[in-house]
Amino acid sequence: MSDPVLRLENVRKSFGDNVVLRDVSLDVAAGECVVLIGASGSGKSTLLRCVNLLERVDDGVVRLDGEDITDPRVDADRVRARIGIVFQAYNLFPHLSVLDNVTLAPILVHKVAAEQARSEALAMLDRVGLAAKAAARPDSLSGGQQQRVAIARALVNRPRLMLLDEVTSALDPELVGEVLDLLRELKDDGLTMILNTHEMGFARQVADVVCFLDGGVILEQGRPEQVLGAPAHERTQRFLSRLT
Numbered sequence: 156m157s158d159p160v161l162r163l164e165n166v167r168k169s170f171g172d173n174v175v176l177r178d179v180s181l182d183v184a185a186g187e188c189v190v191l192i193g194a195s196g197s198g199k200s201t202l203l204r205c206v207n208l209l210e211r212v213d214d215g216v217v218r219l220d221g222e223d224i225t226d227p228r229v230d231a232d233r234v235r236a237r238i239g240i241v242f243q244a245y246n247l248f249p250h251l252s253v254l255d256n257v258t259l260a261p262i263l264v265h266k267v268a269a270e271q272a273r274s275e276a277l278a279m280l281d282r283v284g285l286a287a288k289a290a291a292r293p294d295s296l297s298g299g300q301q302q303r304v305a306i307a308r309a310l311v312n313r314p315r316l317m318l319l320d321e322v323t324s325a326l327d328p329e330l331v332g333e334v335l336d337l338l339r340e341l342k343d344d345g346l347t348m349i350l351n352t353h354e355m356g357f358a359r360q361v362a363d364v365v366c367f368l369d370g371g372v373i374l375e376q377g378r379p380e381q382v383l384g385a386p387a388h389e390r391t392q393r394f395l396s397r398l399t
């Protein structure tokens with residue numbers, strides 16, 4: 156078995172007295188989709204933020220392709236260049252065209268030549284079904300389209316790993332499907348991803364592994380049919396029963 160893309164080893168994170176991640180260990184293999192579920196405040200977003208070094212772990216180790224990225228000597232920008240992250244609020248720059256939103260980081264951060272950045276961005280917009288909107292301003296797009304642009308913006312850097320934090324939670328119900336369909340396609344393309352979601356139907360279809368976070372630990376972890384269909388822990392059962 157090859158090394159995991161991502162490995163968390165006994166990660167701990169507190170905010171003051173609030174212990175948010177108590178002892179989290181997790182492996183994510185290449186091409187795997189790991190879905191994090193758990194009550195609001197259970198630490199799902201904090202876990203993703205620790206992976207992408209938006210938060211610093213207090214203890215434990217995060218490894219990306221074997222490298223300890225929590226080592227303080229590691230250049231966080233270099234790590235973030237290998238990890239794409241998309242949030243609930245898509246945060247597109249309103250004054251830039253869709254295309255310029257996607258080329259911005261490649262040109263400014265990764266020093267890709269403008270022409271190359273443009274052709275790669277157009278290819279990625281085509282991938283998410285929005286090539287025709289390249290010249291449009293974000294606010295002329297639907298929420299679902301804007302979120303697909305945000306995903307294209309993250310993908311254009313060819314990340315080793317994608318982190319998706321409740322990317323459908325801000326969308327009107329009728330727009331959720333187009334974003335979930337895209338994620339399903341990206342998974343089929345072999346993208347490695349961790350996502351937080353309340354969409355249990357989607358988790359059941361797409362996740363290789365579902366992790367239930369509770370009290371700062373992964374209380375239960377396994378195949379979706381196991382964790383969602385026949386949870387072993389009473390707390391997982393209670394969490395799932397509250398959703399329906």
Ligand code: ADP
Binds near residue numbers: 194200
């Ligand atoms: P989830 O994404 O599962 O809803 P979060 O990771 O956002 O949970 O939050 C977990 C806990 O950490 C919550 O109690 C939240 O208030 C706290 N928390 C998150 N970020 C911060 C922060 N920057 N400063 C202080 N507390 C935070």
Ligand code: MG
Binds near residue numbers: 199200201320351
């Ligand atoms: Mg969250």
